[in-house]
Amino acid sequence: MAEFMTHFDTKNQEQENHPQSSQGRRATISREDLITAALKLVGPHRSISTLSLREVAREAGIAPNSFYRHFKDMDELAIALIDQAGRSLRLIIGAARQRASIERSVIRTSVESFMEQLNTNEALLHILLREGTVGSLAFKRAVERELSFFEEELCADLIRLGQIKNAPLYEPALVAKGMTRLVFAMGATALDLPHERHAEIIEPTVIMLRMILTGAEKMAVDPSLQ
DSSP states (O other): OHHHHHHHHHHHHHHHHSOBOTTSOBSOOOHHHHHHHHHHHOBTTBOGGGOOHHHHHHHHTSOGGGGGGTOSSHHHHHHHHHHHHHHHHHHHHHHHHHHOSSHHHHHHHHHHHHHHHHTSSOOHHHHHHHHHHHSOHHHHHHHHHHHHHHHHHHHHHHHHHHHHHTOOOSSHHHHHHHHHHHHHHHHHHHHTSOGGGTHHHHHHHHHHHHHHHHHHHHHHHOGGGO
16 A cells, blocks of 8 residues: 555656646646747748647647637747747857957858858748748738847947947948848858858858948048948
């Protein structure tokens, strides 16, 4: 009898530590768990818009109705994914820029860091690159908002570096926008290439970015070019 009770207590403790329904579904789940489940389903060739609620719920191990405790619909989940993708990538690229001391190394380091993210198993960058072109209007607006954050942060860095070099830029906000859009466009091109060919994208991207930056520096000191 004592052995039975010990086994019973142990089993109950395991159920408390790992609560699941009789069908093997999780009894509790967080918003982040649903985002993680969705991330496992999307990728370079899979858009958020193709995901179904039941598919995400199954991946998360919950009943479909439990989804609504955290998101009102799949669009809201998708926008949360885009927001998370933007925040995560900004941290990565921002850290790369902070490690650099002059604008040339900033350009190369940032582009290399960006392209490296395409080679990881993370779907975050894939989401930003895909949903900005094939997603719904709401998704495109969410991606556009994330791109504007990139541009604002890059603009601040360009102004700071220009002050250090005593080489201000003409319309630094436009420079930041042009550079950001170029990198994302080239990233979308790389997304459709095998990983071993991503290096082919880096060098021309770096050169084009330097051309933008050099042109903005020249325009700042020569009004005839404006």
